[in-house]
Amino acid sequence: MLRRFLIIALSLPLCAPLAMAQATASNATSTILKAPETGAILPSSVFFRGQSASIQARNSAGIRLSKDALLLAALVDTSGYSSSVQQKYQAYLITESPVLIGGHRLAPGAYGCGFIANNQFVVMDIGGHDLFTAGSSHDAALHRPTPLQILPSPDGQTFRFYAGRNYVQISIPSSGAQ
Template sequence: MRLMMRLVLAVCVIPAASYGQTAPAPGVQPPAEVERLMPSQVFFRSQSATVQIRNSAAFRYSDGMVTLAGIVDTSGYSTAQRETYQFYLLTDVPLEAGGKRIAPGAYGCGFLPEKGFIVLDLGGNELFQVPITREAAMTRPRPLQMMPGANADGLKLYVGRDFVTLQRTR
């Protein structure tokens, strides 16, 4: 059994280029890759919620690690929870937003006019909030999207015209 587990693990870590596929390029990922990476349902505050894949985004770093975000259907949550929990954030890497650290993991998040970018643990407890920036000149804002940041390890996470900069940390 142990030999079988080692074989399965070995197969799982073979780079994509080894079996005829090209590895996805770093940066904001195309819709097909987002659809492949983003789970269709996520867990938050003792409930499962459906992710709106069309309103999801992914950012791949040069080492293949990713950060994902997707708007969720919060119809089963209380009104107070729906106001703060707008989208799900998953990250393979540690991030920083407004001087606050986000460890690798899964989070509920929201953009609130009076509070800014709010990050919640999976139990719905507020971890922190940082200011958001409004990009009024943006044409055709989408419900949720990612744009490249100032460097290869940074990105801007938008909800409509509002955004927060997420920077990978070590």
């Protein structure tokens, strides 16, 4: 028994640096969360412009920005909203860390967003007030468009937030820009 304890005790210091290096490396990179992971985290309904709306967990995605910060998005059921709100409010976006969307800084919080006419993406506060509009792009080469997804950009440094084949670029500001 003592021999087994000594072997384990002596091997722990050798394993600890390796485990710490792996944890540091995985925390330094952002990872994409798929619908099952994101849907399990998100609430079943969200508040926007004075009403609650159900989310579509099957149409959700996210990014683990760091060990302690997430960006989550899900399509919402906007049937209870006016047609003017439905045109702009398609998804609910929550971020726990600042991000850049189409070059615009977005502080931590909860937002409504959507892809609108003229290749634009709008982000609104939960009161329905426009915060900014960014240009969006169309990806005709996307092999499997889905209603909502987040994929890595070809540059490997940023992400693309898609609704069908339309997307907007998401990046994580450098620590000095936060």
